[in-house]
């Protein structure tokens with residue numbers, strides 16, 4: 612099994628049904644419901660983020676140690692697993708330490724990191740699963756990444772500043788009693804600039820894709836409009852939690868399965884269960900280890916959380932620390948699969 616970017620058509624169709632469609636349906640349903648502005652208790656809005664601790668969300672990065680071997684089409688060896696472990700210890704450790712020293716800067720960095728990471732994940736899906744041959748150059752793919760990652764990170768800042776600010780506060784609070792150092796980011800003129808600037812980027816992305824044309828563009832444009840409507844109407848705690856599990860993580864788990872020969876055999880015959888069972892088994896040990904780190908973090912922070920939003924804030928700090936090395940691993944996958952070499956197209 613090689614690190615080919617484009618999966619066999621039969622396996623790709625299975626993945627579209629099981630990894631892409633649930634995200635589309637969830638986002639469309641929630642956007643439709645929240646267009647009527649229903650009163651949904653905050654605890655309920657936290658549900659997807661809480662569920663993500665054990666289901667799909669946190670586990671989606673828990674087989675990063677198997678990725679180097681998987682990219683080479685070999686069985687995992689101690690050397691490459693230790694290499695990834697070292698990467699996690701160094702990058703994750705340094706970033707965790709930084710939260711104790713400069714939590715506000717670490718939060719801002721986390722938003723940009725997530726934007727880049729969720730963007731890179733979606734560019735992979737658009738190109739490899741959606742046949743995105745309309746993204747014809749590297750700059751166009753980079754713009755697509757900024758647009759896709761910008762929906763979850765920037766649209767809520769414009770549409771739901773209060774909830775955004777509360778969550779930002781919950782991430783920073785365990786480390787610093789500072790009153791509200793992020794206040795400037797929520798000023799109306801900053802939000803206006805972010806909103807108008809981002810809308811322009813979305814428009815350019817859609818226009819460039821339209822000019823290139825193709826079936827891939829229609830799917831990309833449909834998803835782009837869906838994500839815009841979703842993040843503009845659904846409160847971000849619920850929206851980001853749902854997106855994390857059913858969009859980003861689902862797509863990444865599918866990407867990993869498509870690099871795994873036994874999983875691909877099932878997917879080609881329309882069977883997802885074997886791939887899911889394999890993933891769950893492989894991801895369980897390091898998901899458990901991550902949870903132990905969450906416990907450790909809880910014990911060492913200066914100001915321990917006591918509420919659900921507070922605990923989720925600390926959980927997101929753990930995710931931040933894990934995401935930095937995870938992005939490095941995914942960037943490696945991107946490189947090995949030639950994602951940013953736009954000349955590589957499905958027909959080539």
Ligand SMILES: CC1=C(/C=C/C(C)=C/C=C/C(C)=C/C=O)C(C)(C)CCC1
Pocket residue numbers: 721722724725728763764767774775778779847848851852855859927930931934
């Ligand atoms: C929950 C939430 C926020 C941030 C969530 C982040 C940044 C999540 C990152 C998750 C990652 C990186 C997962 C790994 O793939 C915002 C935007 C402050 C708005 C309010 C709700």
Ligand SMILES: [Fe+2]
Pocket residue numbers: 671672728732859863937
């Ligand atoms: Fe990820």
